[in-house]
Amino acid sequence: MxxxxxxxxxxxxxxxxxxxxxxxxxxxxxxxxxxxxxxxxxxxxxxxxxxxxxxxxxxxxxxxxxxxxxxxxxxxxxxxxxxxxxxxxxxxxxxxxxxxxxxxxxxxxxxxxxxxxxxxxxxxxxxxxxxxxxxxxxxxxxxxxxxxxxxxxxxxxxxxxxxxFDFSEPYKINLEAYMNQNYMYNVPAAQFARLTGRSLASFKRDFEKIFNASPGQWLQQKRLSEAYYQISEKGRKPSDVYLDVGFENLSHFSYTFKKVFGVAPSML
Missing domain, CATH: 2.60.120.810 (Jelly Rolls)
Structure with missing residues (x-):
């Protein structure tokens, strides 16, 4: 138990x-x-x-x-x-x-x-x-x-x-479209690889060819950009946004946001 x-x-x-x-x-x-x-x-x-x-x-x-x-x-x-x-x-x-x-x-x-x-x-x-x-x-x-x-x-x-009783695994799908639709889910790269029908090595290789960045770099930038838009344009509070865009905790989100944009999310 x-x-x-x-x-x-x-x-x-x-x-x-x-x-x-x-x-x-x-x-x-x-x-x-x-x-x-x-x-x-x-x-x-x-x-x-x-x-x-x-x-x-x-x-x-x-x-x-x-x-x-x-x-x-x-x-x-x-x-x-x-x-x-x-x-x-x-x-x-x-x-x-x-x-x-x-x-x-x-x-x-x-x-x-x-x-x-x-x-x-x-x-x-x-x-x-x-x-x-x-x-x-x-x-x-x-x-x-x-x-x-x-x-x-x-x-x-x-x-x-x-x-x-369908035991089939996900088949290889369009990686670019899938990631742009699902970047806000906070899961390891291995899970994204599985869901797009790839081994982890193949996923990373295909990812860098498409996005010219590693999965970790791209995901962070994509999530921060969406958070910036939601806070600055939609007027949402950082505490209401960080989980929606894929961050685990507010303090890490705030630190990373300020490091990239030069201003704390609460100051927008």
Whole structure:
């Protein structure tokens, strides 16, 4: 069991409980996630817009995508959610054991809010006592609960087979267009490489040919330029901008901004 004040992790199951609005730190989705919002709302932000998962909703988020998340507690209460991560090794083993035929590349929605389902709701209700009472979830039981989640998803909608069992990796895409659309996501170069269908070495080589700069140099300049525009032209506060453009903390953003532009962002 891994625990802090707001998150408890039992194997591949994550319980979140926060009493104030909180941005998620992870911006790259490594594995499929099945989630249930117990109270409050989850806002998932991508280049396509914002998808809101309200209290009581159950949803699926597909792997290999960039997004920003915001946990929003209800007035005077706490945000609570449960997420089960369905990793590729487990799904491959499940598909082999159940003789599921290979599927083609999935082309549907990357985030789905599922229709109400008493079986899925009951499944999540069965997990809550482990977190309310801090009971250790044994690995063997964790596997059974993950297996149960997959069974219930396929019972809910047999077409989810295509969502779950597409094991293909991202193919090589236009690097320039992708980076100009996604520079504001704070993820390592290795993740950008993966999402554009390249090895890290190939990504860096292609990147420098296109932008005449290293990924780190270009990302910093691109993020700072956007921040300058948002503050000077749109009148936004530095504290409201730095996370949106891809910086991790305000002090580092302010220091870097002043070093490049010769003036603190708060002085614009």
């Amino acid at each position: 891994k625990e802090d004040k707001s998150h408890i992790v039992l194997d591949n199951i994550l319980y979140s409980c926060v009493d104030q609005k909180q941005r998620g730190s992870e911006q790259f989705v490594h594995e499929h996630a099945l989630g249930y919002v117990i109270s409050g709302e989850t806002h998932l932000i991508t280049n396509d817009g914002v998808k809101i998962f309200k209290a009581g909703s159950i949803g699926l988020v597909r792997r290999n995508q960039l997004l920003k998340s915001i946990k929003v507690p209800p007035p005077g209460g706490e945000f609570k959610s449960l997420n089960i991560f369905l990793n590729q090794n487990f799904l491959r083993r499940y598909s082999t054991e159940h003789k599921i035929d290979p599927v083609g590349k999935y082309t549907g929605e990357y985030m789905r809010i599922l229709s109400p389902d008493p079986f899925l709701k009951g499944y999540f209700d069965s997990l809550i006592p482990y977190f309310d009472h801090h009971e250790q979830l044994k690995s063997s039981l964790g596997e059974l609960k993950t297996n149960e989640a997959i069974e219930l998803l396929l019972r809910h909608d047999k077409n989810l087979k295509d969502f779950l």
